[in-house]
Amino acid sequence: DAKTTQPPSMDCAEGRAANLPCNHSTISGNEYVYWYRQIHSQGPQYIIHGLKNNETNEMASLIITEDRKSSTLILPHATLRDTAVYYCIVRVAISGGYNKLIFGAGTRLAVHP
Amino acid sequence: KAGVTQTPRYLIKTRGQQVTLSCSPISGHRSVSWYQQTPGQGLQFLFEYFSETQRNKGNFPGRFSGRQFSNSRSEMNVSTLELGDSALYLCASSGGTGGNSPLHFGNGTRLTVT
Numbered sequence: 001d002a003k004t005t006q007p008p009s010m011d012c013a014e015g016r017a018a019n020l021p022c023n024h025s026t027i028s029g030n031e032y033v034y035w036y037r038q039i040h041s042q043g044p045q046y047i048i049h050g051l052k053n054n055e056t057n058e059m060a061s062l063i064i065t066e067d068r069k070s071s072t073l074i075l076p077h078a079t080l081r082d083t084a085v086y087y088c089i090v091r092v093a094i095s096g097g098y099n100k101l102i103f104g105a106g107t108r109l110a111v112h113p
Numbered sequence: 114k115a116g117v118t119q120t121p122r123y124l125i126k127t128r129g130q131q132v133t134l135s136c137s138p139i140s141g142h143r144s145v146s147w148y149q150q151t152p153g154q155g156l157q158f159l160f161e162y163f164s165e166t167q168r169n170k171g172n173f174p175g176r177f178s179g180r181q182f183s184n185s186r187s188e189m190n191v192s193t194l195e196l197g198d199s200a201l202y203l204c205a206s207s208g209g210t211g212g213n214s215p216l217h218f219g220n221g222t223r224l225t226v227t
């Protein structure tokens with residue numbers, strides 16, 4: 001299974017962009033990069049995903065390098081409510097489908113006033 | 114659209130008992146997965162069901178089992194509870210099984226075994 005590496009923690013000032021990096025150097029060509037976040041005592045919340053191209057939605061932007069070995073999740077204007085653990089996951093194809101997600105330790109993002 | 118619903122939200126059981134947790138997926142979603150989250154092990158995959166069939170299973174003992182009904186609702190059962198089974202149990206549903214179909218999680222059932 002493709003493994004991801006994320007910094008254990010990051011800080012960001014409220015209103016500034018939060019850039020969360022992720023390394024996935026062993027990713028295969030058909031494997032998607034997914035980002036989730038988890039606020040204490042809640043289930044992981046889907047943020048965004050991508051295969052090769054950069055993606056943007058109402059929550060965030062995902063920048064994937066051309067060689068696909070790393071990516072960055074960008075929260076353009078962080079708020080206090082963005083304080084959470086962010087998980088970068090490479091979604092692998094296994095027998096029967098893709099729906100086994102392998103979570104690492106994630107990055108604990110703290111947004112400060 | 115309503116999200117993934119898990120019941121009950123909290124549960125306290127005694128060692129040796131059994132427990133059943135319930136999950137209602139997002140309407141139209143046919144794939145349901147279960148995960149266990151503990152402070153020591155993080156989030157770990159338990160099993161996945163699609164169209165009432167178990168497709169994948171994680172590395173958990175046979176005390177952990179599940180099933181899916183024809184309406185896609187799912188239950189998981191843990192028998193002969195141990196203290197180490199105390200955890201947040203999360204259910205996720207997906208509209209497909211391809212890599213391009215996001216999983217959406219419920220807020221979980223927090224099980225405490227005493």
